[in-house]
Amino acid sequence: MYKIRMIVLSFTAGCALLWSLCACAGAPAAVAGGPGAEDAERKAAAAVNAMNGGGGRNATSGGSSQASAGQTGGGAAGQTGGGIAGQTGGGAAGQTGGGARPAWIDSPDSVFARGSYVAAVGYSSDRNTAEKSALANLTALFGQSIQAELAAVTRYSEVVANGALVSVSDNSLTNAIKTSVQLDSLVGAEIRDYWYDGESTHYAVAVMERAKTSALYTDMIRSNETIITDLVNMSDAEKNSLDGYSRYILAATIADANRAFANVLAVVGTSNSGINTAGMRKGDDLRIEAAKITGNIPISVTVTGDRADRLKGAFAAVINKQGFRSGGVNSRYALNAVVTLAPVELPNQQNKFARYTVDANLVDTSTGGVLLPYAINGREGHISQPEAENRAIMAAERKINGEYGKLLSDYLGSLLPKKQ
Numbered sequence: 001m002y003k004i005r006m007i008v009l010s011f012t013a014g015c016a017l018l019w020s021l022c023a024c025a026g027a028p029a030a031v032a033g034g035p036g037a038e039d040a041e042r043k044a045a046a047a048v049n050a051m052n053g054g055g056g057r058n059a060t061s062g063g064s065s066q067a068s069a070g071q072t073g074g075g076a077a078g079q080t081g082g083g084i085a086g087q088t089g090g091g092a093a094g095q096t097g098g099g100a101r102p103a104w105i106d107s108p109d110s111v112f113a114r115g116s117y118v119a120a121v122g123y124s125s126d127r128n129t130a131e132k133s134a135l136a137n138l139t140a141l142f143g144q145s146i147q148a149e150l151a152a153v154t155r156y157s158e159v160v161a162n163g164a165l166v167s168v169s170d171n172s173l174t175n176a177i178k179t180s181v182q183l184d185s186l187v188g189a190e191i192r193d194y195w196y197d198g199e200s201t202h203y204a205v206a207v208m209e210r211a212k213t214s215a216l217y218t219d220m221i222r223s224n225e226t227i228i229t230d231l232v233n234m235s236d237a238e239k240n241s242l243d244g245y246s247r248y249i250l251a252a253t254i255a256d257a258n259r260a261f262a263n264v265l266a267v268v269g270t271s272n273s274g275i276n277t278a279g280m281r282k283g284d285d286l287r288i289e290a291a292k293i294t295g296n297i298p299i300s301v302t303v304t305g306d307r308a309d310r311l312k313g314a315f316a317a318v319i320n321k322q323g324f325r326s327g328g329v330n331s332r333y334a335l336n337a338v339v340t341l342a343p344v345e346l347p348n349q350q351n352k353f354a355r356y357t358v359d360a361n362l363v364d365t366s367t368g369g370v371l372l373p374y375a376i377n378g379r380e381g382h383i384s385q386p387e388a389e390n391r392a393i394m395a396a397e398r399k400i401n402g403e404y405g406k407l408l409s410d411y412l413g414s415l416l417p418k419k420q
Contacts, residue, residue, distance in 0.1 A: 018181070027246070028188060028364065033178045040045050042240075047378075049157060051120070066359070070236070075315075075419040076119050096235060099195075101197070102193060102195050102203075102205075104119070104121065104193060105121060105123075105195065105203050105205075108120065108121055108205060111205075112192070112205070112207050112331075115210075115387045116173075116209065116210060116211070117152070117207045117208065117209060117210065118207065118208045118268065119192075119205055119206065119207045119208075119282050120134050120135075120137035120205070120206050121132035121134055121137070121203060121204070121205050121206075122135070122136065122137055122203070122204050122205075122206070123201050123202060123203045123204070124201070124293050125200060125202065126192060126199065126202060127196070127202045127204070129202075130194070130203060130204040131194070131204040131206070132405060133187065133204070134191060134204040135191075135206045137206070138189060138206050138208065143302045143326060143363055146154045156198075159306060173410055177198045182271070189206055189208040190205045190207060190208075191204050191205070191206055192206070192216070193207055202387065204279055208268070210268050212295035213268050213275055214265060214268060216266065217262075217264060217265040217268075217273075218273045218274065218275060220261060221258055221261055221262055221280075222264065224254050224255075224257070224258045224261075225258065225280060225281065227251075227254060228251045228255055228258075228286075229252040229255055230346065231247045231248070231250060232247060232248060232286070232289075233265070234247065239293060240293055240296045240297060241297065241332070242294075242297065242333070242371070242412070242415060243415070244293055245290055245293045245294060245297070245412070245415065246288035246344055246412075246415030248286050248287070248289050248293060249286075249287070249290050249412075249413070249415070251281070251286045252283040252284075252286035252287045252290065254282070255280070255281045255282060255283040255286055256283035258280055259277075259280065259282075260338050262275060262277050262280065262418060277365075281305045291323055294322065294323035294324050295325065297324050297325070297332070297333060298324070298325040298326070298327060298328030298331045298333070299324050299325070299326055299328075299333045299334065299335055299362070300321050300326070300328055300329075300333070300334045301315050301319065301327065301332040301334075301335045301337075302334065302335070302336050302337070303315065303337045303338075303339060303340045303360075304336075304337070304339070305338055305339040305340055305341070306339055307389075307390070310393055310394075310397055311337065311339055311396060311397060311400060314397045314400040314401050314404075315324050315335055315337065315360070315400060315404065317401070318400065318401070318404045318405045318408060319335070320403070321405060322408055322409060322412065331365070331367055332364065332366050333362065333363070333364060333365070333371075334362075334365055335360060335361070335362050335363075336360065336361055336362050336363060337358060337359065337360035337361075337374075338358070338359050338360075338391075339357070339358045339396065340355065340356070340357050341354050341355070341356050341389050341392055341393075342355050342383060343355075343388075344379055349381075350383070350415065351381040351382060351383055351388070352381060352382060352383065352384060352385040352387075353379055353380065353381040353388055354379070354380055354385065354388040354389040354391070355377065355378070355379045355392070355397065356373065356376075356377060356378055356379040356380070356391040356392040356393065356396050356397050357375070357376070357380075357399070358374075358399075359373075359374075359375050360373070360374040360404075361374070362374075367409075371411070372407070372408065372411045376396060376399045376400070376403070378392070378395050378396070379392070380392040380394075380395050
């Protein structure tokens, strides 16, 4: 139906770079300041934390860390257990102890020039925590997460991780990502050196090369813009379908993530990246188009064995709440349900009981495929059998109103374009 290009480039660089970008955060040297930088910092943090599973820094150990500005007690003070969980370092092996105190401990940029690197120092009573601290301090500049962007980047990660998109490999990016995944570290960031004072304190310095990170993000953003164009390039017939809806939602997710990536690039990138942020697609615009699509898709509802169309009404209300039209003749999508009621005999009980079961399937009539199955059951009682059955229908109605909406919403959120 369509082809999506360069997804590995886009996602891998997205995820990994997004982490790298965090890296650049920890150093005051990473940005000169200003209102634009603050906004970029907040947005980039969302991406970083999203790739980190929504986590943050785990400040459980003593000590502090230093950023590349050469502060002796600055950076993210007290955050020695943070960073990405499971990152125990990697990269170039540092000193294992003894010898002269390295200059980077007190002034990282005296060793790692600000114009070429972002660097942060961490220390603790053990090496692993010191390395995590250094990596955490690279992210510190970006501040608190923005929930909307965190969700977008998390979704972006899930889409690619689920293998739903066709990919074309780029060797340099693929190799960088594989190394990053294997070491559970940030792409473009590494523990460059380590030192133990021989008594009680371990020091580590994490660095990231600005030029490398800038190139990776630039390629990723450009490829993501191409992916968005490919996703929404379809005929009206293709567009007004659940698959068309899913393509616009995915495009919106990528657009949201791209905005966060652009903010990262603004912090660590160079002036010649060539990225025109004003020309980038906006997630909100794509979601508006997705909403228009739902309004053009009718879903017929049929419930066999219903009582006064009560369950049909419950299903229809849920469908309408999701933005779709219920009813219609010869609709492509149909929700077909069967409800059964049966008496239940219980020993030593004066009340009468009725068991209900509801089996429903959302079907694509063009293929006959079941898109979303749904089944519920339960038992209700009363002194009369008719009232027990009435209560059973009421219970089923409550369950549909309380459960089916979320089930349908989750299903729509899980839709992904089909691979070629």
